[in-house]
Amino acid sequence: MADNQHLIGIDIGGTKCAVVLGKYNGEEINIINKITFPTQIAKGPEYILNEIKAAVHDLIKDISKSAIAGIGISCGGPLNSKTGTILSPPNLIGWDSIKVVELFEKEFGIKTYLQNDANACALAEWRFGAGRGLENVIFLTFGTGMGAGLILNGKLYSGTNDMAGEVGHIRMAGFGPVGYGKAGSFEGFCSGGGIRQLAITKALERLQMGELVSFCNNINDLESITAKTVSDAAFAGDELAKSIYEISGEYLGKGLAIMIDMLNPEAIIIGSIFTRSRDLLWPAAERVIKAESLSYSNAVCKILPAQLDEYIGDYAALAVALNN
Incomplete structure (x- = not known):
């Protein structure tokens, strides 16, 4: 051009x-x-x-x-x-x-x-x-849903019928929040909707035991919970909110480890919720990546927040x- x-x-x-x-x-x-x-x-x-x-x-x-x-x-x-x-x-x-x-x-x-x-x-x-100058890059949406775009050997890879990168459908656990039509999926644990489902479950457990939840006053307020209300509470020091993001971070780490082992990228760039809540997600994700991925592949892969933001x-x- x-x-x-x-x-x-x-x-x-x-x-x-x-x-x-x-x-x-x-x-x-x-x-x-x-x-x-x-x-x-x-x-x-x-x-x-x-x-x-x-x-x-x-x-x-x-x-x-x-x-x-x-x-x-x-x-x-x-x-x-x-x-x-x-x-x-x-x-x-x-x-x-x-x-x-x-x-x-x-x-x-x-x-x-x-x-x-x-x-x-x-x-x-x-x-x-964030991927400028690289040849092998994965982009993860981590927003309303979880999907991936793949740049492999300097070219966009979209698969046989444009379905490459639908990582949100991967089952990460036998049971868990529902995402992409599947309980326990990568999208279920690592998306705005999935974090909301986790938070509702955890808040309900506390409320039924008569405990206070900083981001939800009572059972009638459960539907008002969002990923953002939980992250706001976590950044303010709420331990329950931080534990919810830690769960999401652990499954993020599992998903990243799979992609690191399978595709051996130079970078995995993550957008949306990760860019805003990296401090809540990354410690758990990094710990899991180190335990689960091949060390030679992990050594050459950077995990980066998206640069283009909004x-x-x-x-x-x-x-x-x-x-x-």
Whole structure:
């Protein structure tokens, strides 16, 4: 791709959508403008896609199409990146077999590319964040869910049908919090929803014994617990809250040890909750990694927080356009 070319990034999420205009100078992408709006799922995919199209038209109204190198779309899976089709993501009800690449290429006459959000984030952190200059990188989402994007030998690896990196589905224990439709899964222990489930269980145990819980006043308040309320309590010194994050950290360590042994990466970059709560998670995770992983593989692998922080969704969508 030539330097000083514009790129369009589209981040389609279950809660909000973002359309971003960026410019690539050969090393960095500078974000020029951005439009965001809520994803009104109830109005259906056609309504939301029309909102996205309108936002793209607005962002490029003063730019020649010949100056735009591509459009990148980041969206939760499952999807087919080869055909450019979104295939019924659980957070986008009604988005069944949406040929989104075809729609945007027809609308704008600009080459368009699609990747799942974990892959897109892996590309972004590899090109512009903590993985810059490395050849073998794993990116873990650790947010609402747990997924991985894989950069292997300097290329994105998405598998036979775009299902590579679905590490959240790995069973880590015979019983435990539910994530990715499986009790005791990696996502169950290492995601915002999983930490919430752990906290509800632990808080209920204490409350039923007549003990106080700093992040939950009574049984009626259990549903108000979130991963953030627990982390806030843990950072304030609450021992129960700290123990919940320690459990999550232990299973994070188990999952990381498996990936270190299987893929021998230079770095595993972890986003979202890990970047905010690293001090709560890492001591237990590090202890387990040292006990479980091959020492030669562990010695060459760095565990890093994501660098792009709250802007990662913007860079991820732009990186999809840049990667093709």
